Amino acid sequence: MxxxxxxxxxxxxxxxxxxxxxxxxxxxxxxxxxxxxxxxxxxxxxxxxxxxxxxxxxxxxxxxxxxxxxxxxxxxxxxxxxxxxxxxxxxxxxxxxxxxxxxxxxxxxxxxxxxxxxxxxxxxxxxxxxxxxxxxxxxxxxxxxxxxxxxxxxxxxxxxxxxxxxxxxxxxxxxxxxxxxxxxxxxxxxxxxxxxxxxxxxDIVRPETTKMEIRIRKLRDIDLNTFRNDILQSSLYTSPSPDLDKLIAQYENVLLKLKDKHAPLITRTVKCRPNAPWYNEQLRDLKQKLRRLERRWLSSKLEIDKQCFKELSNQYHEMINQAKLDYHKMQFENCNSKQLFQQVEKLSKPKTSKVLPSEIPNDPLVERFSSFFAEKIQRIKANLEESPPSHLSVQTSYSCTSTLSELAMVSEESVKEIIMKSPSSSCTLDPIPTWLLKNV
CATH class of the missing domain: 3.60.10.10 (Endonuclease/exonuclease/phosphatase)
Incomplete structure (x- = not known):
């Protein structure tokens, strides 16, 4: 670097x-x-x-x-x-x-x-x-x-x-x-x-800097009050559909349009650069001193200059290893369980790009995935039916007198409380991220 x-x-x-x-x-x-x-x-x-x-x-x-x-x-x-x-x-x-x-x-x-x-x-x-x-x-x-x-x-x-x-x-x-x-x-x-x-x-042509396109939305910059007002004035509130399936479609369409309005998709081209956040000013200063000692030794050819250079070289590499260790230790200490798994995977597995068959359009590919898992379940069921398990006798030392005969209705407040307490994990299929949903 x-x-x-x-x-x-x-x-x-x-x-x-x-x-x-x-x-x-x-x-x-x-x-x-x-x-x-x-x-x-x-x-x-x-x-x-x-x-x-x-x-x-x-x-x-x-x-x-x-x-x-x-x-x-x-x-x-x-x-x-x-x-x-x-x-x-x-x-x-x-x-x-x-x-x-x-x-x-x-x-x-x-x-x-x-x-x-x-x-x-x-x-x-x-x-x-x-x-x-x-x-x-x-x-x-x-x-x-x-x-x-x-x-x-x-x-x-x-x-x-x-x-x-x-x-x-x-x-x-x-x-x-x-x-x-x-x-x-x-x-x-x-x-x-x-x-x-x-x-x-x-003496060959230097390659261009590696570039990549990224697509982002500035969701954190959304004015939450304006977003809430737009939801209240939308058809989701003024004329909600009485049909559940249509209401779900209405919910997704309204929120997607509002997301595009308040945080439109931005495409940017960025340069890929080396990333060594553990490399600090102290290491940079020590490296400059190391280079000076190396030049002095190569110029003088004296054993004392060689020893000084080797001692500082060992110290420099010990500091590099310690700096990396301290940085990753801090990363682990300040992350939650989800981030912990991401950090471990980043350090222990090489990055690989997810590749789908390029010659197959997306829609037929989705159908193939669906058929594969449906057929897999059918095969498992057929195998179980062909070889029924031997008769099992289970001895229980207790009896249950309670029965579940009906489900009680829950209030909107109870549902809201459960949603607000649940983790704010999101899926790409969600119309807006869960943290934004909870706020508005």
């Missing part, structure tokens, strides 16, 4: 492809509502996993993923405003296989065939990720073989700064030698990870 990124590539996501991912994905989608997450999990083994988080206004096409023994990857074609797509490949090579074998020899056999498949693409090609080769060390044989391999394939590598806590360059940005759309490559070390974040600029 602070770097205003359009694309974020992540290796070692630890996503597994099952329900254990829900909390992490829910946290991301709640904090970054204008971003989509695409990921390839690492199943049946801890660690690993690659993912890309990018703005919703990008058009994305994910290519079919093949299985390789030495590395994981995700392959996305990213298009922005009708420009030539960017083919982004995020790759992670673990140092060891499941059998504790070194993956480097296998990688040198697999990567050339992998590159042959993607080399023919006409798109801008960008390969990035954690390759786990110490390309900064000329004496490292595996790193030298890797650099020779990408050079023979017509590729070039941009990262020249340390990307690991031990001073090695493991996280790379690779393009074709003939391409020239990557610039401003840098790395920042203030993350809690043992790897740095590698930043760069891409």
């Amino acid at each position: 602070s770097n205003n990124l359009d694309i974020l590539a992540i290796t070692e996501s630890w996503l597994t492809g099952d329900h254990r991912d829900d909390h992490a994905i829910a946290d991301l989608t709640s904090t970054l509502p204008d971003y989509n997450l695409h990921h390839i999990p690492r199943k049946n083994r801890a660690g690993g996993g690659v993912c890309v988080c990018l703005r919703k206004s990008f058009k994305i096409n994910m290519s079919t993923i093949k299985e390789y023994d030495s590395f994981q990857y995700i392959d996305l074609a990213i298009t922005s405003r009708c420009q030539t797509p960017l083919r982004l490949i995020v790759l992670y090579r673990p140092q060891k296989t499941e059998c504790k074998q070194n993956t480097a020899p296998i990688f040198f056999r697999e990567f050339p065939s992998f590159f042959e498949e993607i080399a023919t693409t006409r798109n801008n090609l960008l390969i990035t990720g954690d390759f786990n080769f110490h390309v900064n060390d000329p004496a490292d044989r595996e790193a030298s073989l890797f650099l020779d391999l990408i050079d023979s394939a017509g590729l070039k590598q941009f990262v020249t700064v340390p990307t690991h806590i031990k001073g090695n360059t493991l996280d790379l940005i690779i393009t074709r030698s003939t391409d020239n759309f990557v610039s401003n490559v840098s790395a920042t070390n203030f993350l809690p990870s043992d790897h740095a974040a590698v930043l760069c600029s891409l």
Whole structure:
């Protein structure tokens, strides 16, 4: 968020492809509502996993993923405003296989065939990720073989700064030698990870800000006295229908018209923005101080500056975790039971859009839902009739002498009292919200 990124590539996501991912994905989608997450999990083994988080206004096409023994990857074609797509490949090579074998020899056999498949693409090609080769060390044989391999394939590598806590360059940005759309490559070390974040600029068209249409009514701004007077002057009071069904229709029509009059429907277009209400001024000031210490350490290369930077970095991330904890704790303390369930669902489940079949009009779809449940009840009844339960004998130790022979009439005041004491929950089918109904 602070770097205003359009694309974020992540290796070692630890996503597994099952329900254990829900909390992490829910946290991301709640904090970054204008971003989509695409990921390839690492199943049946801890660690690993690659993912890309990018703005919703990008058009994305994910290519079919093949299985390789030495590395994981995700392959996305990213298009922005009708420009030539960017083919982004995020790759992670673990140092060891499941059998504790070194993956480097296998990688040198697999990567050339992998590159042959993607080399023919006409798109801008960008390969990035954690390759786990110490390309900064000329004496490292595996790193030298890797650099020779990408050079023979017509590729070039941009990262020249340390990307690991031990001073090695493991996280790379690779393009074709003939391409020239990557610039401003840098790395920042203030993350809690043992790897740095590698930043760069891409010479492609930036996507438009994600926008969405919302429809609102300013119900809270309604003048209640005027609303009451309009109800009293309406046909609902001056000429109510004697027929119950017609009276219900009259009630709904009158209130709907009055709602449109006093709080007309307004359509607005809003921009989706990141949402981190727990991020406060204290964290922002500490982060600026952290950046200054990082620049001092990178400039001086002194161990004392490195230690000061690491200590403040740990303090910063502890404060972030505490700020999030305090914020969510306050949210839970100040909410009712309904809001509590909403908060828990927001934090534990990713957002999903409710999708209905697009090829079926609404009216036939409603009939299909109705028929489904009606037929389901009939099937249950038929199954019960086919297998009647065995005779049951219930022993009771008491007898009831009271009988219910008639229902007593209730007064309007009694009905009103029950309505006013009931919860103010509403349904979209209600002509006006229940809280407004009670007030008028």
